[in-house]
Amino acid sequence: MTRLVRAGASGGAARMGLVLVHGRGAGAEDILGLGAALGLPDIAMIAPEAPGRSWWPTSFLAPMGGMAPHVAAGIDAVEGAIAALEAEGLTRDRIALAGFSQGGCLALEYAARHGGLAAVFGLSAGLVGSSDAMGGPDPALYGFTAKRLNYDSDLTGLPVTITVHEQDPHIPLKRARDSAEAFRALGAEVALHVAPGAGHGVTEAGVAAMRAELNR
Secondary structure, three states: OOEEEEEEOOOOOOOEEEEEEOOOOOOHHHHHHHHHHOOOOOEEEEEEEOHHHOOOOOOOOOOHHHHHHHHHHHHHHHHHHHHHHHHOOOOHHHEEEEEEOHHHHHHHHHHHHHOOOOEEEEEOOOOOOOEEOOOOOEHHHOOEOOEEOOOOOOOOOOEEEEEEEEEOOOOOHHHHHHHHHHHHHOOOEEEEEEEEEEOOOOOHHHHHHHHHHHOO
8 A cells, every 4th residue: 555644734724735746766755845845834735655665667768568557556646645635625626736757757647647636747757658659769768669648538727837857867858848738639738847958856947836826
């Protein structure tokens, strides 16, 4: 069973809920620190923790045959965190979802497949994908084969924020851009923030977008 760690306001007293999903090598307490930095005391926060502190053992760009069971387990963990907030009285339209790196990819993937949330933030992240696409290795995807980003959910009006650096060692700019387009095709209101230069981390633009959306 996935470990869930709580912080912030209690669900019954909270204005909104926020599910936070950590990156590789981090844990629930680490990503809850990001939530605390938002300075929003009326938000109920919860973070699932991956076994071994990693949602999957490879790059998220790896073929779906190896990725699928890990993604499914991660989506179940996110669903469990959302359900825990719902049990405290928060409806899904008052619950936002955010993640960094691996956790950001998982947050985006959950949203693309299920929707129904207040907002989604993928920080240094991109969609994992729905299936493998045809073709060979793509230099723009760091030598991996492309994925199909085909989803049948209706995300009309869902605020989606994706951040990435121009040269991110883990998240290709092409995948971040393609992810933004996939969400737009589903009806989401998408903001893509590209930080100049090289890097892989939570950006000021990402934190500002979270604070603004959760205060709206």
